[in-house]
Amino acid sequence: EAEVAQSPRYKITEKSQAVAFWCDPISGHATLYWYRQILGQGPELLVQFQDESVVDDSQLPKDRFSAERLKGVDSTLKIQPAELGDSAMYLCASSPRGIGGPAGANVLTFGAGSRLTVL
C-alpha cells in the first residue's frame, strides 16, 4: 500500500537552532499539505501545495518557517530559528486531487509525522 514518507520521526533540538522536515507524498498526488498538531488540538494547516506552487500559506509563520516543493514531488519544511512553542507533531499529507478535480479523490493520506521537541 502506498504511503506518505516523512523523516525524521523524532527530532530534539535547542531553541534558536534550525530544523528541517522532509516529506515524500504518494506518487502522483498533486496536492501536498503540511499540518502542525499540538498535543490536545487538531491538525492546523501550515501550507498547501498544488504541484510546485503554494496554494495557501496564510497560517505559516513566515518569519521563521519556510516550505518548498521544488519539483512538485517531495517537500521540505524548515524552521529557523526554532522556539519552545514550536514543539509539536508536524504532519505531511497528500491528496490525488488538484483544485477542481473529481470529488471522489478528495481524501488526505497522512504520513506518520515528525515529532519535534524544542528545549
Place this chain on the structure above:
Amino acid sequence: DQQVKQNSPSLSVQEGRISILNCDYTNSMFDYFLWYKKYPAEGPTFLISISSIKDKNEDGRFTVFLNKSAKHLSLHIVPSQPGDSAVYFCAASLLFTGNQFYFGTGTSLTVIP
C-alpha cells in the same frame, strides 16, 4: 477562529455498545466531510466521508450522519470494539474553492472490554 468543533474531548463506551462522536461546523460553504482516526505516535488515517448532498453514509460498523441545517455531523460506531480506542478527528473540506481541509480538536474514544 475554529471552524470545526468537537466539544467532547473524551468518550468512554462499553465494548459492544454504540459510540457516537459529534462534530459541529460554522462555515455553510463546507461541502465534504471526513472522519479520521489517530493512534498515538501515528498519523491520522482516513475512516469515512460524506458529501454535502447526502445525509448518511455507511461503511461496515461506521456510519456518518450529516445535518446541514444544524451544521452538525456525527460518527456512529456499532458495535464498538477495544481496537476502536483512538482519537477521532472530524474534518471539513471546501471541494470547489481550494481543496482545504479544516480539522476539529478531536475526541478520544476509549472502548472498555
